[in-house]
Amino acid sequence: MDLKQRKIWNENHKILTDIILKPDEHLQAVQLFLSQHSLLHSSSAGKKAKATLADEVLKSLDERTFRMYPVSNPDTKNSIAWHLWHIARIEDMTMNILIANERQVLFADNWLKKMNIEFAHSGNDMSEKDIALISSKIDFYSLLAYRTAVGKRTRDIVSSLRPGQFKEKVEPKRIKRLFEEHAVSQNSQWLADYWSKKTIAGLILMPATRHNFLHLNKCIRIKDQINKKTKRTC
Template sequence: MILLDLKQRKVWNEQHRLLTAIISKPEEHSRATELFISQHSLLHSPSILETYQTTLEDELLRDLDEKVFRHDPTPNPDTNNSIAWHLWHIARIEDMTMNILVATESQVLFEENWLEKMNIDYIHSGNDMSEKDIALMSSRIEMKQLVAYRRAVGKRTQQVVSKLKPGQFKEKVEQERIGQLFKENAVSQNSKWLAEYWSKKTIAGLILMPATRHNFLHLNKCIRIKERLRK
């Protein structure tokens, strides 16, 4: 299955609307969890579920060279940021929201020396990041290690969501968890608006945006960047 196909994009969006409709219903918990796993898997490496389906990440990484990966700023109408930044940004957002806000566990970032492996020292979400820092990060980050980090984040997310019990999707994010975002420097002081936005969400809201649609939107942007740069 190729998600670049407009029909498949439509199917993904239709399934996401279904997930939105049922995720907060305790009686639909098992169905919603299975649907989330399916939707989420199509945004990551097939290895997180050991599937042979082609995913949106596959489509992006196919024939993606380092020059295109790092190119910053990009000549795209809806974003100036590099593919490197977009992949790092969605991995960081998913890591912090699923592990700090949903599971109250340590972030994947701080396990297995991911910062050192990726050759960067940025730990925040990347929101409100300066153009200079985006360019520097894009030039330094290790492409293969970033992809591996994102894969680890995806695996953890599926473990976290699979452990949730019926009714938990409706729970609000605990305010002490919002505070933890700042303690771990996951969200910068310039991006307090982001923490405030998440503070109003339920667990379902976090699953429907950072863990699924947020990835979908940014991966599509990355594919458009790749196509434009390769013309």
């Protein structure tokens, strides 16, 4: 997914924003979402023939680059490992708790054990010590598999929504579930407050799409910067 394709993605996201609350354009909105979303996960998740933004992150990604923390990018010092885990968790909890009111993918197949981590929360307001820990310990392939499982579940959820549901607000009891299941830490009450004001459309337009897009782009910038530094020192 090159720069031209990313520009097209942004343009299509604006179109999705314009139509998502119009019940008579529901099917078009769902199809556009599925297209946009597929470009943010590996090709296998969305069954895309062309390379996706996630594929671009993983291309020639070695373990040292994946785990490096802190990094010296202007907009983040967190590792690629943290960013990929963070967006997977945010998508999982917002889609499965706040929209579908169902079980998180995280607990459906023992993913915490598979990923070799103990953190079930989103990673917002995480200490440097814990970021370093997750960056060093998380299992690379299990993380990718978990994120793929989350992406596939999101597609099922959005495809099942009916015309008019995009306008619905998040139910307070679902916000409560975030804390009951330790999906959001007590230090991140602001995040739950932010989501509590959103409609389903708002969650589709940020956690399920643009949030992924922004963090994947950060991952690419991290990878490119580390690779450039490595070449200069060789």
